[in-house]
Amino acid sequence: MADRIDCRQATEQLHDYLKQEMTPALAEEIRAHLDRCRPCFRQALFEENFLRLLEGCARQRCPGTLRARIVALLQVEAERD
Amino acid sequence: MAEPSAAVRSFDAEALPHLDALYRVALRLTADPTQAEDLVQDTMLKAYRSWRQYRPGTNAKGWLLTILRNTFINDYRRRKIEPIAMDLEAVEPHALFRAVEEIDPEGTFFSRIVDEKVLEAVDTLPPEFREVLVLSDVEGMSYAEIAETLELPLGTVKSRLFRARRLLQARLYAYAVEMGYIKPRESRDG
Numbered sequence: 001m002a003d004r005i006d007c008r009q010a011t012e013q014l015h016d017y018l019k020q021e022m023t024p025a026l027a028e029e030i031r032a033h034l035d036r037c038r039p040c041f042r043q044a045l046f047e048e049n050f051l052r053l054l055e056g057c058a059r060q061r062c063p064g065t066l067r068a069r070i071v072a073l074l075q076v077e078a079e080r081d
Numbered sequence: 082m083a084e085p086s087a088a089v090r091s092f093d094a095e096a097l098p099h100l101d102a103l104y105r106v107a108l109r110l111t112a113d114p115t116q117a118e119d120l121v122q123d124t125m126l127k128a129y130r131s132w133r134q135y136r137p138g139t140n141a142k143g144w145l146l147t148i149l150r151n152t153f154i155n156d157y158r159r160r161k162i163e164p165i166a167m168d169l170e171a172v173e174p175h176a177l178f179r180a181v182e183e184i185d186p187e188g189t190f191f192s193r194i195v196d197e198k199v200l201e202a203v204d205t206l207p208p209e210f211r212e213v214l215v216l217s218d219v220e221g222m223s224y225a226e227i228a229e230t231l232e233l234p235l236g237t238v239k240s241r242l243f244r245a246r247r248l249l250q251a252r253l254y255a256y257a258v259e260m261g262y263i264k265p266r267e268s269r270d271g
Contacts (some may be wrong), residue, residue, distance in 0.1 A: 015246055016239070019217070021224050042186050043178045049188040052249060054218035057196045057203075060102035066118045067260060070100070071093075071127045077129055078089040 005029050010040050014047045091153045092132050095141045096125065102142060102220055103149055108124035110153045111214045112204050120157060124149040143222070150212070150231065181263065190263040194253060203254040210245035213238055218246070 010033045016022050017030045034041045103124060107117035128135075128148050135144055181188070203211055203219075212231065216222045217238075224242070228235045257263045 012177075012243070015242070019224075021239075039182075040170055042182065043176075044180075046178050046186060046188040049191050050246070051218060052195065053191045053199060053253075054214075055221065057199050057219045058102075058105065058221070059196065060101070060105050060108070062100040062121065063118070066104065066121060067097075067100055070122055071097075073122065073126060074089065074092065077126065 005033055007040055008034075008039060010034070010037070011043055014040075014044055015051065018044070018048055018051055084147045091137065092129055095137070096128055096132075096145060098262060099142045099145050100125075103145055106212075106215055106220065107144060107149060107153070108201060109200070109210075109211060109219075111157060112149070116157060120153055123152050123156070127152060140229070143226050146216070146230045147232075148251075176247060177254050180254070180265075184266060185263055190257045191253065193262045194212065194257060195258075198256060199253065202249060202256060205252055206245055206248055210241055210248060214245040214249065217242055 010030055013022065013026075013030060019029060020027070022030075034044055101122065103121050104117060107124075108114065111117045111120055124145065128145055131148075135141065163236040178186075178188075181190075203214065206214065213227055216227045216230065217224065222230070224235060224238050227233075228238045231238070254263070258265055
């Protein structure tokens with residue numbers, strides 16, 4: 001079966017593919033393309049590392065002082081109701 | 082102290098778990114920890130006061146982020162000098178992979194950049210790009226959830242994300258070169 005998408009179409013949609021933001025049919029076409037195209041497969045690994053870097057940035061927590069202040073304010077609001 | 086009412090209990094259970102995400106997004110929008118704290122606090126108070134408009138079991142995180150973003154736009158953005166407006170459609174950077182595939186094809190230099198520096202690079206993006214990128218790639222929201230939260234067409238979310246990621250890659254690459262994490266090949270012309 002010949003590729004129905006070319007390298008440009010495949011690489012431009014790699015992030016959407018990696019985030020599973022496409023129809024199963026299109027995802028299957030991209031997967032098939034990556035199976036047979038070494039440069040695009042390599043780029044997919046690269047883009048995966050890029051996305052992983054950003055996912056890792058979600059570690060920062062709300063400061064405890066802010067959390068406590070909000071909980072106290074909500075309590076005041078509730079008592080006013 | 083009185084027992085908390087059912088309304089407070091359901092708000093606590095559904096809204097408070099999203100405080101970390103709200104604070105992270107507020108930090109990116111305001112680029113200022115003190116303003117971020119104020120913004121989260123204002124958001125939670127507004128959310129509590131309009132809690133009966135929230136339909137239980139729907140997307141509480143998206144609902145809260147919509148309030149946060151609207152509060153930011155209405156009450157906070159005007160405090161800061163707006164960056165020079167740029168034509169978002171004109172931003173069409175190339176994919177970084179082509180530039181590094183022969184020196185670092187797996188992008189190992191990415192893993193040497195600490196979170197703080199990644200987020201600093203995110204903060205240099207135009208606001209329209211920054212918000213979609215943070216919601217999608219840092220906070221893990223789906224494109225559909227982002228479209229709903231930001232009240233944008235899905236196609237706009239996708240095209241902004243596409244450009245935002247390429248622009249961010251270019252900034253991260255420039256930082257990595259500056260730090261010596263990656264050495265660009267000598268220019269053949271030079």
